[in-house]
Amino acid sequence: MNTLNQKWELDTIFKGGASSAPFRTFLDDLQQAISSFKNELEARKEPYTVQDAEAFTAMIKKYETLCKQFNEGSAYVECLTAQNIKDAKAAQANNRMQSLGAELDASSSILENLLRQISDSNFNGLIENGVLKEMQFALREKRELSRKKLGSDQEQLISGLAVDGYHAWEDLYYSLVGKMEIKLIRNGKEETLSVSQANNLLDDPDRTVRQAAFNALESAWSEHADLFAAALNHIAGFRIAAYKARGWESFLDEPLDYNRMQAQTLSTMWSVIDRYKPKLAQFMQRKAELLNLEKLSWFDVDAPLNKNSEKLTYEDVADFIIKHFGSFNPNMASFAKKALENRWIEAENRANKRPGGFCTNFPIAGQSRIFMTFSGTASNRSTLAHELGHAYHQSLMNELPYLSQDYAMNVAETASTFSEMIVSDAAQAAAKTKEEKITFLSDKLERCVALLMNIHARFLFETRFYDERKKGTVSVERLNQLMSDAEREAYHDTLDVYHPTFWASKLHFYITNWPFYNFPYTFGFLFSTGIYVQALREGPSFAGKYDALLRDTGRMTTEQLAERYLGVDLTEPDFWSSALDYLMRDVDEFLELTK
Template sequence: MSIDGFSGWSHHYDTIAGKIEVPYQNADGHTTTLSAGQALNQLTGAPQNATRDHLMPAYEEAWGAQESIVGDTLNHLAGFRLQNYQLHHVDDFLKRPLELSRMSRRTLSTMWNVVEANKDMFIPYMDRKAALLGKDHYDWQDQTAPIMVDGYHSQSLSYDDAADFIVTNFNKFSPKMAALAQRAFDHAWIEVEDRPGKQPGGYMVELPERQESRILMTYTGTPDDAATIAHELGHAFHYDMVKDLPEMRRDYAMNVAETASTFAELIVADANVNAATSVGEQINLLDAKMTNPVAMFMNIRARYLFETNFYKERQQGLVTPARLNELMLAAQKWAFSNHLGTYHPHFWASKLHFYIDDIPFYNFPYTFGYLFSLGIYAKAQADGGDFEERYIALLRDTANMSTEALAKKHLDVDLTQPGFWQNGANLVRKDINRFIELSDPFVK
């Protein structure tokens, strides 16, 4: 029944999103029309404030124009899911997401409590970034905006140079991970052509019959593109380490699926910062590294708060687009400590993750995976020689036990207690302090 119901609504969203058009005025004053994906690329990467500030209301308006039909889609997709739960005598809509992540509600609550307790550490960072951008307020569209100070301007990094950089730095932590990356580059497992019609972001797919992986993305020469390659290669390495196991032991949950990818991305992000040849470049790359914790502590947090409140209200009946906007705006204000100059009330409409049918609550596993990887990264830096063997053992167990048991066995930590999560937050705080210190000379 779900093919034309549950999955049908999810596919229907893809159809709607593919028709979204956003008017865009380029630097010479010529107005063009962008797809939703093209507009999002500009919003997340354009270095000019005017470009992002002009495009944000147009992007919000374009999704707002479709709010009725998108709202129907979200309501019916969630309604199908809730009715399915009810028919199986399940009245807790978080039960299935937690089962899929093989984690307890206590672990989830502890993680979010630590996130909530530490979110205000981002306020000085947001204020400083706004000042460096020459703005009075940090806006929604500034979350991934690049910073250019001290005469620094982003330079294009060739694909071959990015490949060499990734392999070299992977090798410092795991020769086997470096070897897998080198094989992927040598045998063209990564499709990176910059051409029209491609979706933003990156994606790794397994080829079980060949016991190989393929990565699909667009490479434009930015450090963020190199980080995306590293992220997807982390997924490929995870698969490479479990491909010989029985099928059920390869079926790891989404929260730990982000472990190897985020770990690989952390390696490259730190290496980028440390390889900077000027203060301006170091500030730019450190800010690029900060986009991850901002997303995990604040943006993802807003998605979780919105979705939780939406599902509570959806249990009582249909939720109107106006109410969806209210719920999203409230969630964003709470998660960002009411510190943004501009918000995105129609984020519930523009974000694909809310319309994925096979994994409910496609949000908290990202924050879990990020903080879990921070803990692994800290151990990698401290443990030295025998890290690789123990890291591979952890990856091979990711589909073999609960998340709590995995952490206890391989990291000797209790995920139901705040200590592990707070250690991750402390690492983020160090980066914030370093960012503030380095950028002090460049603010008035």
């Protein structure tokens, strides 16, 4: 592949940035349309009946259009704020998007209230015919969830207050992180790095570099811990107050509803994982021995075993991904090639970028954009494959009604982790020497550690934090203790140095739109592993079934999806055990090769 531009292209979405005339006009028109729609909903005094089918359909279609427009603008602003966290105009646009989001939420609350008022017979008649038939799962879900909420006036009040009393804390977090400068000594010279750049050093081949980066990051997070603790406490406090008003007894009610999964499924998944952790701990101990350590430290978990591994080029990574996507499904390969060549990916390694990676979608343009920071590591290759999986998933849904494209986060992680597996297994198979095989096995098992141990630590921390937050504000010292305890438990005490300020460093704890932004990753990893096992068993014919499964992720519950396409019951341990059995084969092979 020819040299690829690592900076994404946004001008085909809106030209000129956050303050450009086209984008300002777009936001003005959207604000007016949302206001008009809200007035229309409020004017409706009588419940809809089957005789109102035309008006009801028009109302739903108008709502669908507003959702598409809002998410188009929201995705654009997300890209602008991520590519330059110090972009003040983008930050202002983000504030406006949040205000528009609150207004759209208010309209959604009125709409849900109207759906709730319709009799069962009339509701069934309205949604089971015509253009709404394909949206009926989404409409039924909205109606059922509305019954768990307060009246529309109260929900509108919550949405309105959330702009400055809830979402603003997330904005503050990003602003604080954007201003942080990580100072460390490397190769005898003092460097000033962004958080993202310093994080990339945590898998450097040189342990002194990893340790210096970790210590510098830990020091920076500790220095500002009181501010991060305030943000985290207030985000949780707002949620708890809203849940109490609605009569929701568990703080897991919202994330479970959002992920369309049963509590029993989540409980079964974690309990099965716990049974396999001693096996994964064997890998951790062997890796420590190979690094001449008694135990791994937090900053050793992702350390490369091959210190002389060459840096990967962006072009080589792109070619590798396209080639091996094609071995499973040519459609995936052609899509990845299109995304790379059309500059849908922001990968430049530069200062002032937001940490982490994501994929966001533009529903009107029918395009996606991927954000990451590429520094030539195997981990970067996995990240790119992961995010391209997200984008491919969305591409399969673009022709569906927009309300039927709203898939939950847990199944959203299916395509991304499946894509990672394709690339990871291909890298392992391409290994020519014993040392290369060991390296690739280590990379794969480090991903297992991240998704089965690190994510579990986040879940344990957040669960216990919310329990304590119900009683009052949780101090920095207590947050550090809760985090350290969760890490020791989740990692089966395999480390000698933990990361007590991880609660401050992990932006997922501060995302206000999705509570408990953790367990869906583990679910998606194991769910995709189970699918991958079936794909290997069935061969090329499975590609069509895989695409159909992804296309239906916005139209079924998690359990229904698994039953229809895989024939499994997720509330029982068998499926989870089969996925983990497959993953643990890598531990056995790693231990055998490193005897």
